[in-house]
Amino acid sequence: MRIGRxxxxxxxxxxxxxxxxAALLVTNHAAAQTFEKTTPWVPRGFSTFSGDIDALFNWILLITCATGIGVFAFLIYFLIKYRYRPGRQAKFTHGSSKLELVWTIIPTLILAITAAVSQATWGKIKSIDAMPDPATDPNVIEVRVVARQFGWIFWYPGKDGKFGHRSKSLVPDGxxxxxxxxxxxxxxDPAAKDDVLLNQLFVPVKRKILLHVTSVDVIHSFYIPSMRVKQDTMPGLWTPVWFEATKQSREVVGVTTQQFLFGDRPDPRPFDVVCAELCGLGHYGMRADLYVVTEEEYNTYIGTLMEEQAAADDGF
Ligand SMILES: [Cu+2]
Incomplete structure (x- = not known):
């Protein structure tokens, strides 16, 4: 009788x-639809793999929410059921093997499925095979990203396609x-002469962009929310990370009234680049802009900068 109850x-x-x-899942889906997103929790994604990341995000969110609600429901149930009552005696139990089996097998299955699903997405983005290779694919654009307290340096190799040499001994105090x-x-180093260093990232739309990120001081995290790209930047280590934007930033974020960048058309507004690792007092302001532009705009703008840099009189 008691057991039945x-x-x-x-x-x-x-x-x-x-x-x-289930209600959470439906609400999550409806909210996503309302804001034309694949998940309502982060900005809209515009890279080739943002949909995969969001699907994974939604799945893990559902599991963790269901688990959280279940645990709290049980907690409240037990709090009420076993509350203090005069004369009630505690009962010793050896536990239940059946129950232990159930709560071991179910989470194992959930974790195994999550691991299998995320492995497929991970492999598509992070595996060696998935990494764009500029040596075999001339369409890949390679840019280096250097993080520092508190800003970003985007380093383009110049017309020669080669990154110049850098040395710690050339870094003056302050x-x-x-x-x-x-x-x-x-x-x-002649290869360094035409290298272009910017504090904004320019890339053409629908091209594979291979970034190598590093830091000159502490650990930062290079994060482009709209591209679903996030990578820790480690001092002394170049870490590869890539993305391919599916839309120009002007199509998504709009344009400004200025015509500074491309002369004949209004400047696009950029996507955000931020630091996602608490790295010091100025962490909050450690951001940069990502302009995703047409191939032609990219070639004109970056090409001009490279030529200007190559022609610059270094003064010595
Ligand atoms: Cu930082």
Whole structure:
């Protein structure tokens, strides 16, 4: 009789948990639809793999929400059921092997499915095979990203396609200029002469962009929310990360009234680049802009900068 009542209560709890989780799933989906997103929790994604990441995000969110609701429902149930009552005696139990099996097998299955699903997405983005290779694919654009307290330097290789040499010994005390901050050897290495250093990232739409990220001081995290790209930047290590934007930033974020960048048309507004690792007092302001532009605009703008840099009189 008592067991029967307990089972019914547990059945109820499981039912309520399932219903709340299902309601969450529907609400999540509806909110996403309303804002034309694949998940309502982060900005809209515009890289080739953002949909995969969001699907994974939604799946993990559903599981963790259902688990959280279930755990709290049980907690409240036990709090009420076993509250203090005069004369009630504690009962010793050896536990239940059946119950232990159930709560071991179910999470194992959930974790195994999550691992299998995320492995497929991970492999598509992070595996060696998935990494774009500029040596075999000339369409890949390679840019280096250097993080520092508190800003970003985007380093383009120049017309020769080669990144110049850099040395710690070329970094003066209190360095402020990008060249100094990364210790670029403009005078000693011909490959460095035409390298272009910017504090904004320009890339053409629908091209594979291979970034190598590093830091000159502490650990930062290079994050482009709209591209679903996030990578820790480690001092002394170049870490590859890539993305391919599916839309120009002007199509998504619009344009400004200025005509500074491309002369004949209004400047696009950029996507955000931020630091996602608490890295010091100025962390909040450690951001940059990502302009995703047409192939032609990219070639004109970056090409001009590279030529200007190559022709620049270095003054020595
Ligand atoms: Cu940072």
């Amino acid at each position: 307990q089972r019914r209560s547990l059945g109820w709890l499981a039912g309520v948990t399932g219903a709340v989780a 360095a402020q200029q990008p060249d100094d901050l990364i210790g670029l050897d403009r005078e000693g």
